[in-house]
Amino acid sequence: MSNIDSKANRATIMANVRNALGVDASSDATRRKTVKARLSKHSRNLIPERANLGAPERLALFRAQAEAVAASVAEIKALKDVPQAVAAYLRDNNLPQRVRHGADEDIAKLPWDSVPTMDVDTGPADPQDSTSVSKAFGGVAETGTLVLTSGMDNPTTLNFLPENHIVVLKAGEIAKTYEDVWDRVREAYGAGQMPRAVNMITGPSRTGDIEQQIELGAHGPRRLHILIVAED
Amino acid sequence: MEIRSPQFKANVREALGNEHLQEALGKVRTGFTGKRAIARAGLPEFDELRDQARDIKNHTFSHLDLYYDMYEERVRDAGGHVHWAGDASDAREIIAEICQRHDARSVTKGKSMIAEEVALNGHLEELGMEVVETDLGEYIIQIRNEPPSHIIAPAVHLTKAQVEQSFRELHTDLPPERNLDEAASLVNEARHVLRQKYIDADIGITGANFLVAETGTSIIVTNEGNGDLTQTLPKVHIVLTSLEKMVPTLEDVSTILRVLARSATGQEYSSYTTFSTGPRRPQDPDGPEEYHVVILDNGRSGMLGTEFQDMLRCIRCGACMNHCPVYHTVGGHSYGWVYPGPMGSVLTPTLVGVDKAGHLPNASTFCGRCEAVCPMRIPLPKMMRHWREREFERHLSPRTVRWALRAWAWVARRPALYHLTASCAARVLRIAALGRGRIKQLPLAGNWTDHRDLPAPRGQTFQEMWRAGGDE
Structure with missing residues (x-):
């Protein structure tokens, strides 16, 4: 396929590695056991105490952390309130009443026509889209981080192309830590398996590349709005 | 990239007389260090996490061959391809070949220090491709035809006024009377100019901060979102990374991520941490159709088992240079190659030879701040001393220095x-x-x-x- 013999390169590099480590076939059995155990046990390292909280405090921490990195947050009662909350957000920010979302059932089956002024598109993002709506796989209270997974339900481009990103997050899916989310990912996709993309999103796009001054909206969304839904 | 490390002393003289540079460096001295200190104070477990981060990497290195077996199996299962590059020229060839197979005309790039190390852009351009850097800092230095001066803030040596001047010179289709006084307007202009580039690109190339053996995943940590647009919109995503980026599990990388952003920019967590595993799946409406990972050795396997092995733990946060009095004074370009500051003073001699980069480990006051702030607890001053010893042994230092050292040693x-x-x-x-x-x-x-x-x-x-x- 290529002028470069990748296989031969691999053999040379790995021979260097094994030589440097001073390992050979006789020590491999123990090493393999160690590696296998580490990969299957998913043991946690030190977990900061910060997010070791009950559900209401966890939600409060998530909210405070997300707001600290310039995301905006609104709490709503039920999923069916999402279209109205989205409309209100767009109105308050003088944005066009037009959104795009994926095939996620929780979002797609909502009564979007309860907001007659709003146009709703579905599918992956188009460069012209100004606002997208996604549903998060979960949230992490520790740093106010959203976790989104790729696929038909919530196309990855919705997270990055539009200027405004609205993310629906169920309060019950706000975890304490990243490690809690990994357990749920393994449950959903199988051990050792991942969706094509897992996007951890903490606040809107930003840059400090000009004189270290933080500016929002470098290339990704300028605004990140989180709708936390109380009931499941 | 041309190696200008042998001219270190001349580079420094030039840097000390450069007013713009000295103005920009003044902001490094206070900005990054203050933010890191606040982030560290906000997490009581920070130092203990650093110990664990160090241990995770040490464990990984002693089982590196086996973790790569698992990693490759997972990448293949997910439909991706892994390529091995012994040196810079291999990496350039492998990537050029993938691009040419797709008749690529336009390539977008996320920020990658490995791409700088192998001088990728020039090679692809010679083959007739347009290569566009999409990270704002990288874009700025690309249009100014300069190398990066910092590993996480490539344009940190420039003032706002210099960026404005470059934008006015290049973006001539925009109205000349437009106001670019504020950083925000410069950011907006770059956003506007680069948008179409993402959409038109045939190939997207990013680096990787980490590889995860458990799942065959590559990770990028960014703030702008440019890396994600770069790797999601084109038909092909190429990840260019290096041998030492491996970690065993998602739990392990979570621990290291807790110290990375805090050490780098003083953020608790970067805006975007993206975990990529293989190409678009059958049901996926977006994402690349092909996913390639190019793993570069370029001398790294030779560091294992030597006094320089600890350097392989480096996660490229930039804390060592942000806290270095020498970097604060001379800036990144003086170091003459891709990696500046204390980490560069250790790594550059390894990668390009101590005969060319011998000045770098000598450009240290041994104040120890770099080691004190390193999230991976890399003993940088100790390793700079190792290089000085090697330089001495190989008679590379000037005769007067060797004689004086010998006389001192005799008395001591x-x-x-x-x-x-x-x-x-x-x-x-x-x-x-x-x-x-x-x-x-x-x-x-x-x-x-x-x-x-x-x-x-x-x-x-x-x-x-x-x-x-x-x-x-």
Whole structure:
């Protein structure tokens, strides 16, 4: 396929590695056991105490952390309130009443026509889209981080192309830590398996590349709005 | 990238006289360090997490071959391809070949220091491709035809006014009377100009901060979102990374991520941490159709098992240069290659040879701040000393330096003579200070005393005072 013999390169590099480590076939059995155990046990390292909280405090921490990195947050009662909350957000920010979302059932089956002024598109993002709506796989209270997974339900481009990103997050899916989310990912996709993309999103796009001054909206969304839904 | 490390002394002279650079560096001195200090204070477990981060990488290295077996199996299962590059030229060839197979005309790039290391852009451009850097800092230095001066803030050596000037020179289709006084308007202009580039690109190339053996995943950590647009919109995503980026599990990488952003920009977590595993799946409406990972060795496997192995733990946060008094004074370009600051002073001699980069490990005051802030607890000063020793052994240092060191070593190995010399020097210097406590001029040390006074000893050596009871 290529002028470069990748296989031969691999053999040379790995021979260097094994030589440097001073390992050979006789020590491999123990090493393999160690590696296998580490990969299957998913043991946690030190977990900061910060997010070791009950559900209401966890939600409060998530909210405070997300707001600290310039995301905006609104709490709503039920999923069916999402279209109205989205409309209100767009109105308050003088944005066009037009959104795009994926095939996620929780979002797609909502009564979007309860907001007659709003146009709703579905599918992956188009460069012209100004606002997208996604549903998060979960949230992490520790740093106010959203976790989104790729696929038909919530196309990855919705997270990055539009200027405004609205993310629906169920309060019950706000975890304490990243490690809690990994357990749920393994449950959903199988051990050792991942969706094509897992996007951890903490606040809107930003840059400090000009004189270290933080500016929002470098290339990704300028605004990140989180709708936390109380009931499941 | 051309190696300008041998001209380090000339580079430094130029840097010290560069007003724009000195203005920009003033902001590094306070900005990054203050933010890191706040982030560290906000997480009581921070130092303990650093210990664990170090241990995770050490464990990974001692099982590196086996973790790569697992990693590759997972990437293949997910439909991706892994390529191995022994050196920079291999990496360029492998990537060029993938691009040419797709008749690529336009390539977008996320920020990658490995791409700088292998000088990828020039190679693809020679083959007729348009290569567009999409990270704002990288874009700025690309249009100015400059190398990066910092590993996480490539344009940190520039002032806003310099960026404005470059934008006006290049973006000539925009109205010349537009206002670019604010950083925000410069950011907006870059956003506007680059948008279409993402959409038109045939190939997207990113680096990787980490590879995860458990799942066959590559990770990028960014703030702008450019890396994600780069890797999601084109048909092909190429990840260019290096051998040491491996970690065993998602739990392990979570621990290291807790110290990465805090050490780098002082953020608790970066805006975007993206975990990529293989190409678009059958049901996926977006994402690349092909996913390639190119793993570069370029001398790294030769560092394992040597006194430089600890350097492989580096996660490229930039904390060492942000806290380095030498970097603060001379800036990143003086170091003459891809990696500046303390981490560069250790890594560059390994990758390009101590004969070319011998000045770098000497450009240190050994103040130890780099090691004190390193999230991976890399003993940077110790390794710079190793390089100085090697330089000495290989007779690469100037003759005067070698003779002086040899003379000093000869005296230092004879305690009685050393004490006698030290106590004589203490007394002579005390007298030379003429009761002022400071010496303004010292023979043979004029270069030093031209710029500051030498504090004079008090007339006795430490050991003499100690023997006398130490109740001074």
